Amino acid sequence: MSQNLAVKTENLGRIYKIRNNRKEKQRELLALENVNLEIREGELFGLLGPNGAGKTTLIKILTTLLSPTSGRAWVAGLDVTRQPAEVRKRINMVSGGETSGYGLLTVRENLWMFAQFYGIPSAEANRRIKTLAEIVGIADRLNTKSSDLSTGLRQKMNIIRGFLTDLEVLFLDEPTLGLDVGASRDVRSFIRRWMDENPHRTLLLTTHYMVEAEELCDRVAIINQGRVLACDTPARLKQNLRHEIFFQVWVDASRLLDEYAFLRINGVKHFHQSPEEDSLRLEISLEEEAVLSEIIYELTAQSARILRLEKREPTLEDVFVQLVGQRMEEVENVAVPAD
Amino acid sequence: MKGAPMQKSVQKSVNLRSFLTASWLGWQIESNWTDPFLFATYSTIKPVAGAAILVLMYSIVTQGNFDSPVFAYLYLGNAFYQYVPAVLTGVSWTIIDDREHYRTLKYIYTAPVNIPFYLFGRAVAKFIVGTFGVVITIAAGVLFLNVPLDWSRVDWPLFLVALFLGVLMLALSGLILAGITLMTARHSYYIGDVVAGGLFLFTGAIFPLEVLPNWLRPIGYLLPITYWLELIRRSLVGAVAEAFPTFTALSNGDLLLILAASSLVFGIASIFIFRYCDHQARERGLIDQTTNY
Numbered sequence: 278m279s280q281n282l283a284v285k286t287e288n289l290g291r292i293y294k295i296r297n298n299r300k301e302k303q304r305e306l307l308a309l310e311n312v313n314l315e316i317r318e319g320e321l322f323g324l325l326g327p328n329g330a331g332k333t334t335l336i337k338i339l340t341t342l343l344s345p346t347s348g349r350a351w352v353a354g355l356d357v358t359r360q361p362a363e364v365r366k367r368i369n370m371v372s373g374g375e376t377s378g379y380g381l382l383t384v385r386e387n388l389w390m391f392a393q394f395y396g397i398p399s400a401e402a403n404r405r406i407k408t409l410a411e412i413v414g415i416a417d418r419l420n421t422k423s424s425d426l427s428t429g430l431r432q433k434m435n436i437i438r439g440f441l442t443d444l445e446v447l448f449l450d451e452p453t454l455g456l457d458v459g460a461s462r463d464v465r466s467f468i469r470r471w472m473d474e475n476p477h478r479t480l481l482l483t484t485h486y487m488v489e490a491e492e493l494c495d496r497v498a499i500i501n502q503g504r505v506l507a508c509d510t511p512a513r514l515k516q517n518l519r520h521e522i523f524f525q526v527w528v529d530a531s532r533l534l535d536e537y538a539f540l541r542i543n544g545v546k547h548f549h550q551s552p553e554e555d556s557l558r559l560e561i562s563l564e565e566e567a568v569l570s571e572i573i574y575e576l577t578a579q580s581a582r583i584l585r586l587e588k589r590e591p592t593l594e595d596v597f598v599q600l601v602g603q604r605m606e607e608v609e610n611v612a613v614p615a616d
Numbered sequence: 617m618k619g620a621p622m623q624k625s626v627q628k629s630v631n632l633r634s635f636l637t638a639s640w641l642g643w644q645i646e647s648n649w650t651d652p653f654l655f656a657t658y659s660t661i662k663p664v665a666g667a668a669i670l671v672l673m674y675s676i677v678t679q680g681n682f683d684s685p686v687f688a689y690l691y692l693g694n695a696f697y698q699y700v701p702a703v704l705t706g707v708s709w710t711i712i713d714d715r716e717h718y719r720t721l722k723y724i725y726t727a728p729v730n731i732p733f734y735l736f737g738r739a740v741a742k743f744i745v746g747t748f749g750v751v752i753t754i755a756a757g758v759l760f761l762n763v764p765l766d767w768s769r770v771d772w773p774l775f776l777v778a779l780f781l782g783v784l785m786l787a788l789s790g791l792i793l794a795g796i797t798l799m800t801a802r803h804s805y806y807i808g809d810v811v812a813g814g815l816f817l818f819t820g821a822i823f824p825l826e827v828l829p830n831w832l833r834p835i836g837y838l839l840p841i842t843y844w845l846e847l848i849r850r851s852l853v854g855a856v857a858e859a860f861p862t863f864t865a866l867s868n869g870d871l872l873l874i875l876a877a878s879s880l881v882f883g884i885a886s887i888f889i890f891r892y893c894d895h896q897a898r899e900r901g902l903i904d905q906t907t908n909y
Contacts, residue, residue, distance in 0.1 A: 293901060337901070340726045344898045366728040377719035379641065381648045393637040394727040396629065438723070 282354070283446050283479035284316035284339060289348035291334050291503075308334040309503040311348070316496075318445075319476045321468070323494030324483040325593060327608040331503040332483035333372075336450045339481070340370045353445045368446045369395075371439035374454035376431045380424030384415065384434050387423050388441060395442040402441070409437040412467055414460075429456050436464060440471060449482045453489060465493055485605060487593045499597055501608065506600040511593055518591040518599060521546055522566050525589055526559040528581040533557070538575055544568035547598055549607075556584055560604075562595065634730045638737025642706075645713075646741035663698060663749030664756055670694050670822065671761060682762055685856040689849065691763050693821040695753040696848050700815060700841060702746030703783060705808030706739030707790025711797040713738075715906060722904035732890060735794050736787050743783065764853055774868060775851035778875065782844035785879035788886040795886075795893030799902060821845055824862045840878035847871045 289312040296303040309331045316322045324332045337343035339352055341361035350357045353367040378387050385406055392402030410416040413433045418426065423434060432455055439447060449468070453461035472478055484490050490497050491511045498508040507514060528534075534557070539548040546562040561572060576583060597605050647655055674687060681687070714721040724734060757763035793807055800807070816822070818832065819841040825833050836842045846863050849856075850871070863871060897903050 337904070340722075342722055342725060342898065342903050343901045344895075362728070365726055368726065370723070370726050372722075375719055377723065379645065379718050379720065381645055382641075386644070390637055390641055391723070391727065393633060394724070394729050396633060396728070 281318045282315055282351070283318045283320065284314065284322075284350070284352055284481060286312050286314045286335075286339075286350045287348050288313060289335070289338065289345050289350050291331075291338065291343070292346045307503050309338075309345070312500075312503075312505055314498060314505065314508065316479060316481060318479055319472075321472050321480045321482065321493055321495050323490040323497040324481065324500055325485070325487070325490045325497050325597070326483075326500035327485055327605045329609070330485075330500045332485075332500060333450055334503075335500075336370065336448050336481070336483060340368060340448055341365060367444060368448065369439045369442050369444045370448040371435050371450065371452055373432060373449075373451035373456075375435075376428055378423040378431055378434060380422060383420050383422055384410070384426070385419040387434060388437055391438050392441055397442065405441050406437065409440055413437060413463060429460055432456055433460070433464075436467075440467075445477070446479045446481065449480065451483055451485070453484070453486065461489075465489060468493060485609075487597075487605075491593055497593065499593075499600055501597075501601050507596065514593065514596045515591045518562075518595055521562045521564065521591065521595070521599075523589050523591055523595060524559075524561045524563070524569065524572075525585075525587045526561060526572075526576075526583060527553070527556045527585040528559060528576060529555075529584055530557045530579070530581040534559075534576075534579050534581060538579070539572065542568060542571050542575065545572070549598075549604055557581070562598075630728055631730045631733045634733040635737040638710075638734040639740040642710075642738040642741035643744070646745060659745055659748050660752055663695075663753045666698070666749075667691070667694060667753045667756065685860075687761075688763050688765075688853050688856045689824075689860060690822040691757050691761070692754070692849050692852060693845050695750050695757065696845060697816060697819075697821040698749045698753070699743070699746050699783060700786060700819075701808065701812035702742045702749075703739055703786035704790045704793060704812050706742030706746075707735045707787055708793035708797050708808050710735050710738040711794050715904065719904075719906065725903055731894070732791055732887070735791065739787060739790060764856060766853075769854070771851040771854065771868075774872070775848065777872065778844060778847040778851055781872075781875050781879050782841075782848070785840050785844065785875070785882055788879070788883045791886040791890045792882075795890040798897045799893045799900070815839065815841060818842070819845055820862060824860050826861055840875055840882060843871050843875045843878065847875060 289309055290307075291309040293306040293308055294303050295306050312331075312335060324335065326332050334343065338345050338350055339357060341357050341364050344358060352364050355363045355367070357364050379390075382390065385403075388406045389399070389402050392405070393399075397405070406419065407416065410419055413436060415430055415433050415437075418430060423431060426434065432452075436452060439449065452468070453464050456464065468480065468482070472480055482489075482493065494511060496508065496510050497514065499506045499514070533552070534550055536548050536550060539545055539561070544564040545568060546564060547560070549560040551558050551560075563569065563572075573583065594605065601608060650658070670690065674690065675682075678684065678686070711721065714724060725731070754763070754765065758765050790808075793811060797807055818825075818828070818836040819839055820836060825836040825842070828836065843863075847868065850868055866874075
């Protein structure tokens, strides 16, 4: 493995064997299949995919919590299966959307305890805890028992735990899941700043928030049903869509529209509708702008009055749609969870 | 080759750090659930109440014959047996506690922590509370029930060596249970209690093994806890304990040797079993699997 690679996977695969009860026959669930990734030292790398895509499974393997069923993986040049103890000295991990922590301990005690496991001297640990608590906005809660914290504040405590130690690779699994908009923004800006402080730090972030991936990541791998579908910088991924034109249309309609009527129009690449409070939002991608007139004609035919129409730049969501054929939320609605 | 001693000292510090930090955490969890007065009251009443049930049953069966050597035998056996569930479940319960209740097991596992040392550390608080219970129970026995304990006749070196070996053996046995707990995401809540409760019958804690049917006795002879309890009793009330038939043919030295040897066997087996279970748990993805039971 090349020295400047922080993470490498080679044909990595994972199959879960599932049986709900003793009478039921064991079935196999493919969570990862032939995943080949190379993440360079200093990179902020994003794994983007819907729930159940295999993101968490990959993180579990890389953090030595789970064995792969096929292939190999290295973190900081060390084999995660053969040298797990060595790997653990160089990594840390935070999972979002959960309320982990020792509820009887205060926030400070929880964090101090984990710092001790990593061999950070007590005074230094307390200094770091204070600094990080001020950054994420829980300095006034350091002496509060963690059981008395809201889910969001507990999440912030866990985020501090992840950034407290001296490490080479940090794994953040959906770090902003469950946080409000303001807190998510604070966490994202902190992550970026933390990466900029030291060029040797590497961060692997999983998310199903497109904005998060676009805003933060140097490179993104799009993953679905355990397979990596594309891997590049967000800009280059979007560049593949330069021949498509994207529109967002809000219409006044009392019911969902007949989408097949739109998809039958020559030049319509994708059509998606989602009800909003007082309107219906349409996401449309076209091969050429001229097709828009036929869209408007069809909207009129279906008695839908246009409230607003916007032309927009392609996003990673559009890249996902191009690769999978569905929007991420549509995939999540039918996916069997592998995470 | 210069790196080798350095590696060893780093590993030693990881082990010590894991143990000490886990001991601190265990004590915080064990003592922090209520105010100190209530904690002290609970810790006093619990062992005394446990012993009182046994004393009441004994009193009914023997019509209050507290001068019989049988009473000292069962009272001390019962008192020291408190270490068995305390240490066994102290080590293994941590897996359930961290995985199910606190949801921190995966973070402990991904930290540079020696897991067996961490588990031993977490059991220290239960050992301390267990010791408190043993002391209270013995004190109650000596003060109110005439348990024939003469402090000047106690074989202290034998007692301390036996106690140390016994606790070590129990901690290592707890590691086996912890491994099994790690692999059984469901139904693992009762493993510690079931094992401790089951062993109570086969280790001569409250009656000599001769009371058991012939075909059940070998179980008791195979368990190091049986030898440990016998040694503890002999070190405290030698003359009375030696009057019982089970191990009359064995000297204190023989018993100590058997305890040391069986502890060693248990120790080696526990390390291998735990490693195997740990590997299996990774294979099956059980380390962070919660059941919400």
